[in-house]
Amino acid sequence: MIKAALPALPVIGSLPGIKHSRGDLPRTTLLRRGVTTDQRHLDRYRRVCGFAPSSFLPATYPHLAAHTLHLTMMTDTSFPFTPMGAVHLRNRITQHRPIGVAESYDISLRAAQLTPHPKGQLVELLSEARVGDELVWDESMTVFFRGRNGSGPEPTTPPLDRLDAPRGPVHWTLPGSLGRSYGAVSGDRNPIHLYPLTAKAFGFPRNIAHGMWTKAKCLSAIDALPNAYTATVEFKKPILLPSTIVFGTEEQPGRTVFGVRSQDGATEHLVGTIVAS
Structure with missing residues (x-):
């Protein structure tokens, strides 16, 4: 239907x-x-x-x-x-x-x-x-x-084969208002992204960045994307706002691996791949 x-x-x-x-x-x-x-x-x-x-x-x-x-x-x-x-x-x-x-x-x-x-x-x-x-x-x-x-077991083979997010030199400083800015343009006004108070109602210590903002930001930072490609990401730990995060890429045979980590590198927030079609 x-x-x-x-x-x-x-x-x-x-x-x-x-x-x-x-x-x-x-x-x-x-x-x-x-x-x-x-x-x-x-x-x-x-x-x-x-x-x-x-x-x-x-x-x-x-x-x-x-x-x-x-x-x-x-x-x-x-x-x-x-x-x-x-x-x-x-x-x-x-x-x-x-x-x-x-x-x-x-x-x-x-x-x-x-x-x-x-x-x-x-x-x-x-x-x-x-x-x-x-x-x-x-x-x-x-x-x-x-x-x-x-019910059922945890998935044993994630789509990205347990890739690690590359460590890179690019730092992004994210304001506490980022969730409201992206929410206004995307229409995704989930309360976990808007204010610390509204996020706490759902168990987060502060409001968090949208996953699709993070994916978009990563793609915007990658030079010379192919005309036809597949970009796949797994969202890891949420990005608490405000914060500073680190973006990196790594070229591998047949694909570009990219990812976002916390400023100290200890926490993965996103890992992804780009494969030309």
């Missing part, structure tokens, strides 16, 4: 008394047609994430259009989990070719897989962007939902 996505109200599905189904993932595919780019919004996104001006979209930018679909799906009562407290563990984006700023595209979302986890469930969400009939971009998000029906 395919249906158009209505504007989502992120909190509705989490209100007391709103019951989510306890069955399988919905089989619905959500679709947004004719997505266009507002140049002023794109400029704000580039400033927050560090991308240079270009006639093409950053590979992480269509994620913002997909985010509306994520909210629509996860706040619908047919979705078996509430979005509050969801943890984004992994993200894979494939840019099949650059999307021009002036191009319009259709973007779709479906829930692809439900996997048991000892502490809850893992859900894979798949998004695709098409210009006409041409697949130009796709994304896989693995999201952890804590709670009921947890």
Whole structure:
């Protein structure tokens, strides 16, 4: 079943008394047609994430259009989990070719897989962007939902084969307001990212950076990305705000490995790979 996505109200599905189904993932595919780019919004996104001006979209930018679909799906009562407290563990984006700023595209979302986890469930969400009939971009998000029906062993072979985040010379100093800045441009205003007080309600000592900001910031710092490539990341320990983090890259056969660590190098925050298509 395919249906158009209505504007989502992120909190509705989490209100007391709103019951989510306890069955399988919905089989619905959500679709947004004719997505266009507002140049002023794109400029704000580039400033927050560090991308240079270009006639093409950053590979992480269509994620913002997909985010509306994520909210629509996860706040619908047919979705078996509430979005509050969801943890984004992994993200894979494939840019099949650059999307021009002036191009319009259709973007779709479906829930692809439900996997048991000892502490809850893992859900894979798949998004695709098409210009006409041409697949130009796709994304896989693995999201952890804590709670009921947890079973099964811990995954033994992570997608990135237990890579270590490279140690590098680039330092980024992140302000306490970063979560609010990225939240304003991305639409992701999860309270764990906004203020220390709102983050403490979910068990964090301070507000934390968005994982997708961290991925975007890394890609913005890598020179000469291919026109077609896959960027896969695993999110490790959250980045508490404010803080200083260290970014590094390492060339390996067939791929570029990149990562983010704490200033002292002891804590990994993100590790990722770029593989040309």
